[in-house]
Amino acid sequence: MEDGEDQMMRKVLKPLEGDENKGEKEDMSLAQFDRPDKHCHAGDHSESSLLIHQLGQDISINCLLRCSRSDYGAIASLNKGFRFVIRSGELYKLRREMGIVEHWIYFSCSLLEWEAFDPIRHRWMHLPKMTSNECFMCSDKESLAVGTELLVFGKEISSHVIYRYSILTNTWSSGMKMNTPRCLFGSASLGEIAILAGGCDPHGNILSSAELYNSETSNWVTIPNMNKARKMCSAVFMDRKFYVIGGIGVGSAKSLTFVNNELYAADYAQKEVRKYDKEKNLWVTLGGLPDQAVSMNGWGLAFRACGDRLIVIGGPRALGEGMIELNSWVPNEGPPQWNLLARKPSGSFVYNCAVMGC
Structure with a gap:
C-alpha cells in the first residue's frame, strides 16, 4: 500500500507482533x-x-x-x-x-467442490460439497484462507456473496457481507486477519477502498483508501506491511507471493520465476516454472507460498483429460529446482487455490 497508509497499517498490525510475556499468554489461554x-x-x-x-x-x-x-x-x-x-x-x-504452523493447500478443480492437500503427510482430503444456487456455481470466484477459515467469494443473481468453510466444524456457511461488496480485488492474510483492497463494486466501478477482516470476530472494518483505484491487482504482506501491486488502472497485474519476506512473481507467458530485489528496486529472473506447468494466460495454474517453499499447482492437459501436479521449491541462491510433491488425475484445471497456515 502507499506510504500515506503506512501509519494506519502499523496500528492495524501492532496486536500481531511478538509478545515478550509469551509464557503468561499460554497460561491464560490454557485457563x-x-x-x-x-x-x-x-x-x-x-x-x-x-x-x-x-x-x-x-x-x-x-x-x-x-x-x-x-x-x-x-x-x-x-x-x-x-x-x-x-x-x-x-x-x-x-x-x-x-510458532507451530502447518500449511495445507486448498484448491478447487470442479464447481462447488474443494480438496485439501497436506504436504507433510502427502494426504488428500475432500471438503464437504458447497450448497449454493446455480448462479453462484457458474460465477467467477475468488478465494482466501485466513485463520482457520477458507473464504470463497462469488456472485448470486444481483449481489456478491461469501461462503465460509471452517476447519473447526468442517462445514460451509454463508451470509457474511463486506461493508463494500466487491470482486476482482487484491487480498492477503496474516494470521487471523486479512485485507482486501480495490476491485469492482456491483455496478462495475473500480474501487480504491480496502477492508480488514478478522476471522476470530467475523468483523469487517473499513480502512483508509488507496491513493489509486485498481482492480485485478495482487496483494501481499511483506515485512509486516500490506502491499497492493499492479492491476487495471495502474499497470499490468502479476501473480505474486512471498516466502521468508522475499517477493516472488510468476511470469506465465515466459514460464519464468522472478524475485524482487528490494535494495535495487528491480525484478531478477531466477529460472523457469516446472516443465509440466500449463496455463491459458495464467488461468488454470496456481503460484503460491506454502511455508518456506513456493508451490506451483497445475499440469498437462489433452482432450479433456489431464493431471493436477503439485511442484515445490525452497528458494535459495541457485535457480529453481522443482520437486514433484503429488499428482492425481483431473478432468479440469485449477479454478481457485488458497494456502492455510494454522
Whole structure:
C-alpha cells in the first residue's frame, strides 16, 4: 500500500507482533479450557476437563498442540472434552503464539467442490460439497484462507456473496457481507486477519477502498483508501506491511507471493520465476516454472507460498483429460529446482487455490 497508509497499517498490525510475556499468554489461554461443557454430568466433566486424566489438563493441551492437525478430527471424536478443545479454536490460537504452523493447500478443480492437500503427510482430503444456487456455481470466484477459515467469494443473481468453510466444524456457511461488496480485488492474510483492497463494486466501478477482516470476530472494518483505484491487482504482506501491486488502472497485474519476506512473481507467458530485489528496486529472473506447468494466460495454474517453499499447482492437459501436479521449491541462491510433491488425475484445471497456515 502507499506510504500515506503506512501509519494506519502499523496500528492495524501492532496486536500481531511478538509478545515478550509469551509464557503468561499460554497460561491464560490454557485457563480458557477449564469448563468445556457446563451442562455435562459430574463424571463427564472430570473426563472432559482433564482430557487425559493421568496427565492432567495442561499437559494434555500441550500434547495436542504438537499433534498434526490431520489428527484433530479423530481426536475430537474421543470425548466431549477433546471435541470442545478442537472446535473452540483455542488450540490454533496457542499454536500461532508458539510458532507451530502447518500449511495445507486448498484448491478447487470442479464447481462447488474443494480438496485439501497436506504436504507433510502427502494426504488428500475432500471438503464437504458447497450448497449454493446455480448462479453462484457458474460465477467467477475468488478465494482466501485466513485463520482457520477458507473464504470463497462469488456472485448470486444481483449481489456478491461469501461462503465460509471452517476447519473447526468442517462445514460451509454463508451470509457474511463486506461493508463494500466487491470482486476482482487484491487480498492477503496474516494470521487471523486479512485485507482486501480495490476491485469492482456491483455496478462495475473500480474501487480504491480496502477492508480488514478478522476471522476470530467475523468483523469487517473499513480502512483508509488507496491513493489509486485498481482492480485485478495482487496483494501481499511483506515485512509486516500490506502491499497492493499492479492491476487495471495502474499497470499490468502479476501473480505474486512471498516466502521468508522475499517477493516472488510468476511470469506465465515466459514460464519464468522472478524475485524482487528490494535494495535495487528491480525484478531478477531466477529460472523457469516446472516443465509440466500449463496455463491459458495464467488461468488454470496456481503460484503460491506454502511455508518456506513456493508451490506451483497445475499440469498437462489433452482432450479433456489431464493431471493436477503439485511442484515445490525452497528458494535459495541457485535457480529453481522443482520437486514433484503429488499428482492425481483431473478432468479440469485449477479454478481457485488458497494456502492455510494454522
